[in-house]
Amino acid sequence: MTPLLEVRGIDKSFGPVKVLHDVGFGAYAGEVTALVGDNGAGKSTLVKCIGGIYPTDAGEILFDGRPVQIHTPRDAGELGIEIVYQDLALCDNLDIVQNMFLGRERRNGLLLDEDSMEELAEQTLSSLSVRTVKSIRQQVSSLSGGQRQTVAIAKAVLWNSKVVILDEPTAALGVAQTAQVLELVRRLADTGLAVVLISHNMNDVFAVSDRIAALYLGRMAAQVKTSDVTHAQVVELITAGRSGDLGLKNGVTP
Amino acid sequence: MSKLVKELPGEAIVAAAQAPSIGNSFRAYVQRVRGGDMGALPAVLGLVVLCVVFAVARPSFVTAINFANLFTQGAAITLIAMGLVFVLLLGEIDLSAGFASGVCAAVLAVTLTRLGLPWYVCAPAAVLTGVVIGIVLGTLVAKVGIPSFVVTLAAFLAFQGLVLVLVDEGTNISIRDEVIVAIANRNLPAWLGWALYAVCVAGFAAVQLLRARKRARRGLVADPLSLIAFRVGAVAVLAGLAVFVLNLERSRNAALVSLTGVPIVVPVILVLLVMWTIVLRRTAFGRHLYAVGGNTEAARRAGIPVDRIKIAAFVICSSMAAVGGIVAASRASSVDPNTGGSSVLLYAVGAAVIGGTSLFGGKGRVLDAVLGGAVVAVIENGMGLMGYGASVKYLVTGSVLLLAAGVDALARRRAAATGLR
Numbered sequence: 185m186t187p188l189l190e191v192r193g194i195d196k197s198f199g200p201v202k203v204l205h206d207v208g209f210g211a212y213a214g215e216v217t218a219l220v221g222d223n224g225a226g227k228s229t230l231v232k233c234i235g236g237i238y239p240t241d242a243g244e245i246l247f248d249g250r251p252v253q254i255h256t257p258r259d260a261g262e263l264g265i266e267i268v269y270q271d272l273a274l275c276d277n278l279d280i281v282q283n284m285f286l287g288r289e290r291r292n293g294l295l296l297d298e299d300s301m302e303e304l305a306e307q308t309l310s311s312l313s314v315r316t317v318k319s320i321r322q323q324v325s326s327l328s329g330g331q332r333q334t335v336a337i338a339k340a341v342l343w344n345s346k347v348v349i350l351d352e353p354t355a356a357l358g359v360a361q362t363a364q365v366l367e368l369v370r371r372l373a374d375t376g377l378a379v380v381l382i383s384h385n386m387n388d389v390f391a392v393s394d395r396i397a398a399l400y401l402g403r404m405a406a407q408v409k410t411s412d413v414t415h416a417q418v419v420e421l422i423t424a425g426r427s428g429d430l431g432l433k434n435g436v437t438p
Numbered sequence: 439m440s441k442l443v444k445e446l447p448g449e450a451i452v453a454a455a456q457a458p459s460i461g462n463s464f465r466a467y468v469q470r471v472r473g474g475d476m477g478a479l480p481a482v483l484g485l486v487v488l489c490v491v492f493a494v495a496r497p498s499f500v501t502a503i504n505f506a507n508l509f510t511q512g513a514a515i516t517l518i519a520m521g522l523v524f525v526l527l528l529g530e531i532d533l534s535a536g537f538a539s540g541v542c543a544a545v546l547a548v549t550l551t552r553l554g555l556p557w558y559v560c561a562p563a564a565v566l567t568g569v570v571i572g573i574v575l576g577t578l579v580a581k582v583g584i585p586s587f588v589v590t591l592a593a594f595l596a597f598q599g600l601v602l603v604l605v606d607e608g609t610n611i612s613i614r615d616e617v618i619v620a621i622a623n624r625n626l627p628a629w630l631g632w633a634l635y636a637v638c639v640a641g642f643a644a645v646q647l648l649r650a651r652k653r654a655r656r657g658l659v660a661d662p663l664s665l666i667a668f669r670v671g672a673v674a675v676l677a678g679l680a681v682f683v684l685n686l687e688r689s690r691n692a693a694l695v696s697l698t699g700v701p702i703v704v705p706v707i708l709v710l711l712v713m714w715t716i717v718l719r720r721t722a723f724g725r726h727l728y729a730v731g732g733n734t735e736a737a738r739r740a741g742i743p744v745d746r747i748k749i750a751a752f753v754i755c756s757s758m759a760a761v762g763g764i765v766a767a768s769r770a771s772s773v774d775p776n777t778g779g780s781s782v783l784l785y786a787v788g789a790a791v792i793g794g795t796s797l798f799g800g801k802g803r804v805l806d807a808v809l810g811g812a813v814v815a816v817i818e819n820g821m822g823l824m825g826y827g828a829s830v831k832y833l834v835t836g837s838v839l840l841l842a843a844g845v846d847a848l849a850r851r852r853a854a855a856t857g858l859r
Contacts, residue, residue, distance in 0.1 A: 273735065282729075286729055286737070287729075287742050303656060
């Protein structure tokens, strides 16, 4: 099986600081791939390289097996790669429908086609089995953290995306809301999307992921199936870059 | 998958959308108000209280002639405030709007009198001057990145000088062009007033009904007929009363000269109100304006050209100031260095804020400017009738502006506390 999204040999430096060393990474359709790593391991940088926000110094990105060039967020969007950032980029003073279509409004001549947008937003939310919002004409300011995360994810799904990358979607949520968002993440993968989940939380990672990719000091320590490893092994990969046979062989020092 | 995901405790999962009815709409409204989203409520309440106080203190306040005066008195400020709403929505401010209206009025006067051009050249020239001013201010704010407060404060001083240059260091240019003078000084014939009323009420009803029917047909939540009937009925009664009173004879000596009808500025304000409301509520541009005001970074990431939106808002603000300047020049039948000066700007900002537009950006409507403009006009008019001088007027209007801004800030805090913002 070839990954839907694959990066090979990515290098990235910010001035004298080399943040990513020869990183390879793959995300498969219908699976949740967890991207884990300690603070500063390069998770966000890797995602921003994929999303077209940072240019890479070396390496290639393959989409569906063929090499692609991603220079701007728009390029990523056109390929069907959507990133849900940690700060959700929602407008508090707009309602759910308005946020989901922000910047890509449907028009009827000069005027907005509110009704068809509302319909489509409703369909998208119900296809994700989201039933937690009272009305989709509710202002986002009145939503809870979990509901906001749901809206941000639904916004990413609305555009027939194929790869959805979620940057710490549960970091600021309570237990119940975390469960809701994780269920949604799982459902996204079940509908055939390739989902990349960046997370610090081992419980979340083991709850929903099919594969785990561990970054250690800018290097890909290991990509393994979730069912093949234990909590302890993943923690070792994150903190030391190796765990038994897994991980980086020739020791890396900070 | 673990158990954690399968069972969903906590937060209730509510599927049923609330059935729309007058009762539910009313309850939802009360909830919004208590949550800190008061909308136009302070302005409407303030208007009622002020009117009652002035009516009791000075019976002449409730005469037909004074009622008509309110419209022509408040028109220029209301028009400037309508433009200011666009800039305030972004969380920016335009302190130069008052003198921008003065500059545009001076351009109108100079082209009319010195150059002897017809009104249909001069009025567009004045508005065009507003557009140019807006482009300059907007570019300095959006592209150069100078805070709008500083840019427009500088423009406030500079435009004051520009007006003086245009009117030759302080002469008073009188305007005799019939059409320009008519805007704020003449009235529609009674039948035209009623025809306009019929068109407006019928149009309002048609828009509401059509939208509800279209939404119902697509299976979306639509406003119920009873609610629409209530809204249309309220508008019909209030507007009908206004047209009726304005059509009463208000001349002191009716045999000599008859004075009846809806002032011409009223349809001017109505047309602009409808136009800008459609732009804000029903176009992508309006949506993007709210988005930039609510969360600039989110707007940028959504691919919205933030800089262009900002410049456009300043252009709209300055060109509406030009329209306000034309009306002010019409009302005074002249332009002098004080046109658009003294308290005009603060009254206009006050009108927008009193009406419910937030100084923090992201919240506001064009209608706010009209409601707030009515409050400002009533205060100015009523205080004048009470015989208070300029000192008390300034003090009272300043306090009202402070009160409105305070209500805005407190409502925001309350909204934050109740999780509505």
